[in-house]
Amino acid sequence: MTDRQWDRSAVDREASAWLVRLDNDPDDGTLHAQLQQWLARSPAHRASWERTLDLSALIEAALPSHGRSLANGKTDADNVVAFTPRRHLRERVLRHWRGVGGLAAAVFIGLLVFPHATLRLRADAIAGTGEVQTVHLSDGSKVALSPGSAMSFQSDGNGRNAKLLRGRAFFDVARDPHRPFRVAVAEATVTVLGTAFEIDLEDAGAAVAVERGLVEVAYPERQLRDQLRPGEAIRLDWHGRHINENVRPDRIAGWRDGQLFVRNRPIGEVLAELRLWYSGYIVTRGVGVATRRVTGIYDLRNPDAALAALAKAHALDVRQITPWIRIVTVS
Amino acid sequence: MGRAEENVEGSNGLEQLSLFITQRADLLRYISIIAADAMLAEDIVQEAWVRFNAAAATQTIHEPRRFLFRIARNLALDDRRRRGLEEKLFTGDNEKALFVASDAPSVERSVEAASELVLIRAALAKLPDRTRQAFLLHRVEGLTLVEIGARLGVSKSVAHELVTDAVEHCRAICRRGT
Numbered sequence: 001m002t003d004r005q006w007d008r009s010a011v012d013r014e015a016s017a018w019l020v021r022l023d024n025d026p027d028d029g030t031l032h033a034q035l036q037q038w039l040a041r042s043p044a045h046r047a048s049w050e051r052t053l054d055l056s057a058l059i060e061a062a063l064p065s066h067g068r069s070l071a072n073g074k075t076d077a078d079n080v081v082a083f084t085p086r087r088h089l090r091e092r093v094l095r096h097w098r099g100v101g102g103l104a105a106a107v108f109i110g111l112l113v114f115p116h117a118t119l120r121l122r123a124d125a126i127a128g129t130g131e132v133q134t135v136h137l138s139d140g141s142k143v144a145l146s147p148g149s150a151m152s153f154q155s156d157g158n159g160r161n162a163k164l165l166r167g168r169a170f171f172d173v174a175r176d177p178h179r180p181f182r183v184a185v186a187e188a189t190v191t192v193l194g195t196a197f198e199i200d201l202e203d204a205g206a207a208v209a210v211e212r213g214l215v216e217v218a219y220p221e222r223q224l225r226d227q228l229r230p231g232e233a234i235r236l237d238w239h240g241r242h243i244n245e246n247v248r249p250d251r252i253a254g255w256r257d258g259q260l261f262v263r264n265r266p267i268g269e270v271l272a273e274l275r276l277w278y279s280g281y282i283v284t285r286g287v288g289v290a291t292r293r294v295t296g297i298y299d300l301r302n303p304d305a306a307l308a309a310l311a312k313a314h315a316l317d318v319r320q321i322t323p324w325i326r327i328v329t330v331s
Numbered sequence: 332m333g334r335a336e337e338n339v340e341g342s343n344g345l346e347q348l349s350l351f352i353t354q355r356a357d358l359l360r361y362i363s364i365i366a367a368d369a370m371l372a373e374d375i376v377q378e379a380w381v382r383f384n385a386a387a388a389t390q391t392i393h394e395p396r397r398f399l400f401r402i403a404r405n406l407a408l409d410d411r412r413r414r415g416l417e418e419k420l421f422t423g424d425n426e427k428a429l430f431v432a433s434d435a436p437s438v439e440r441s442v443e444a445a446s447e448l449v450l451i452r453a454a455l456a457k458l459p460d461r462t463r464q465a466f467l468l469h470r471v472e473g474l475t476l477v478e479i480g481a482r483l484g485v486s487k488s489v490a491h492e493l494v495t496d497a498v499e500h501c502r503a504i505c506r507r508g509t
Contacts, residue, residue, distance in 0.1 A: 016498040020469065020491055022364070024476045026400040032360050039364075053365055055502050057412040060405070062451035063471055259452045295467055299456045313460045 011044055015052040023056075063261075132258075137162075140174035141181065147276035155179070168200040173213075188219040188236065197228075205237035209245075258301040267292045267314060267330055270306075278303040281325045288330030350395055351380055358403055366407045367414050375410065379403035401473075447505065454504035458497055465490055466497035 018035055025031055039046050135143040139155050149167025153160070162171070163184045173181045173192050183190040185199055185206045196211040208217055210228045217234055218225045224242060226234055236242040258277075262270055268289035275282045277300045292314060298306040307326060311318045317329040355376065362379075363372040379402045383395075392398050455463060465483060468474045469490075474482065480490040 012502060013495065013499055016502070017491065017495045019498060020476070020494045023404075023469065024491075026361060026404055027354075027357060027396050029357055029360070032357075032364060035364060050367075052498075052502075053367075053408075054411055054415055055498065055505065057408040057415065058447055058505070059451055059470065059498070059501055060408045061412055062448040062455075063467075259449070259456075295471060296463065297452055297455050297467075299453065309456075309460060313464060 008044070008048070011048045012052065014038070015045075015048040018049070019052050019056055137174075139176065139179070139181075142172045144170040144172075164199055164201050166201060168198065170196070170198045170211075172196045187221050188217060188224075191216045191218065205235060207233060207235040209233035258299060260298040260300050260306075262294055262296055262298070264293050264295055266290050267294050267310065267316075270294055270296075270298065270310065271328060274298070274300065274303045274306055277301065278326075282307075283325065283327045284330065285327070286330040292330055350399070351383075354396060354399060358400060361400060362403050362407055365404065367411045371410065375403055375406045378406055382406075450504055451501055454501050455497070458500060462493045462496050462500075465493035469494045 018038060021031060022035065039049055132147065133145045133149075135145060135151070135153075137143065137153050137155070137160075139160050141160070143151065143162070145151065146168045149169055150165040151162055151169055152165060153162045155161070157179070159179050160176075160181045161184065162182070171181075171183065171192075173196065181192045183192075183199060185201050185208075188206060190197070190199060190208055192213060192215050196213065197215050198207075198209045198211070200207040208215065208228065210230050210232055212230055215228045216225065217228060217236075219236060219242075222236075224236065226242075226244070228234060231246055233245040234242055235245065260270070260273055266289070268284060271282055271284050271289070282303075294310065294314060296309070296313070298309065300306065304326075307316075307318055307328070310316055311328075315331070317331075319327045319329075321327060358376050358379070359372055362375050363369045366372050366375055379399060382402050383392075383399050386392065386398070386402075387395075455466065458466065461483060465479050468479045468482060469476070476487045476490045476494070479494075480487045483490065483493075485493075
């Protein structure tokens with residue numbers, strides 16, 4: 001490295017330190033004056049500051065939205081849609097067998113596959129473990145299915161009808177005003193003309209988030225009808241309660257590129273999500289699964305690394321039994 | 332709405348206006364430090380004020396000064412990012428610009444922009460745990476460096492170093508492009 005390059009990286013680091021100071025105390029007038037002095041030292045300082053601000057803008061776009069709302073002082077509900085709690089058959093079955101070891105669990109694989117078999121009769125597309133499947137529908141629409149998700153699709157002169165049978169999907173709908181595109185999610189219906197949006201189907205309810213276009217969510221049984229615009233999301237449960245949320249459109253369906261954003265969610269939810277990307281079995285136990293909360297960004301394509309990161313930061317005990325089974329204890 | 336409520340609202344509005352008038356100079360100086368174009372600082376401050384008022388109409392603002400500065404900061408950063416993208420799309424260096432036939436963003440370019448975000452996310456995922464935690468507490472949770480230090484059991488200056496390390500790590504990854 002030449003002296004000049006070294007100087008530049010030293011100045012860059014100083015600029016980063018100023019950035020952090022300023023974000024920590026944005027309204028401190030003394031700090032503004034000190035930073036102005038630093039900027040006046042040379043054109044290189046000014047240029048480094050500009051680069052650092054551009055980097056900061058990029059980081060801002062890459063991160064989940066602000067966690068603690070300064071407006072009301074509370075941590076607001078999760079803005080990150082790409083996440084759902086889900087009861088897991090694997091978990092329920094294996095719970096009785098924990099500690100028994102690899103042999104017993106291997107026997108259960110046949111049982112575990114069974115529910116897929118019935119689903120296959122109804123579904124046109126099912127995404128396997130660890131893969132995001134892109135489905136091209138006959139009308140030109142595209143659907144990304146997260147691991148383990150399933151959907152069906154029918155199209156005729158009157159309309160286009162998709163059904164999300166399990167999991168979550170991101171729809172990029174081909175525009176066709178004459179044939180509305182509907183997605184049935186249990187008892188609720190989502191209707192669109194041409195748009196891109198995400199739907200999560202959960203045991204307890206469903207969530208819809210809109211990236212582009214206009215979407216109508218109807219849940220007639222509960223007299224709910226709502227229109228969503230880009231950046232808007234709604235979470236509804238099957239008891240008829242619903243929460244409207246705002247989501248940054250570029251953060252919708254982060255799972256499409258294998259990234260999981262989590263803010264202040266129970267650790268059990270993170271593990272449930274990792275499970276979908278893991279070719280073996282992850283068994284969880286301990287009271288902390290539901291109560292311990294985590295914030296982080298995890299690489300879903302490398303579940304073992306994500307597990308290791310979680311274990312280090314949150315004192316989990318991860319035991320490996322055979323190459324396919326991980327037992328995670330959260331105290 | 333009753334008269335009493337109107338009065339309460341009116342006095343809140345006045346309080347906010349006086350807040351804005353007293354903060355305006357500070358806010359303007361802050362924004363001219365972080366905006367891409369100093370000429371735009373006025374516009375950003377104005378827009379921040381409009382948004383602050385809209386938020387204040389529907390909720391109680393607990394830290395109004397900090398909240399106002401935060402809105403303005405986000406607007407300035409959004410503007411920077413938009414400019415960065417447009418520069419790449421429409422001007423960039425001359426050699427690349429030759430390949431941009433229309434004034435609409437090309438698919439390749441939006442993919443490129445999206446991949447920068449993927450790079451940053453991947454960079455953060457690879458950070459040492461304590462560094463990543465400090466960084467997320469700072470940027471996502473909005474904790475102060477003192478609060479982060481207390482949370483991680485380190486001093487404020489160590490918390491500052493950790494967050495700076497994370498920013499520098501993102502810089503290095505973006506420069507390398509891997």
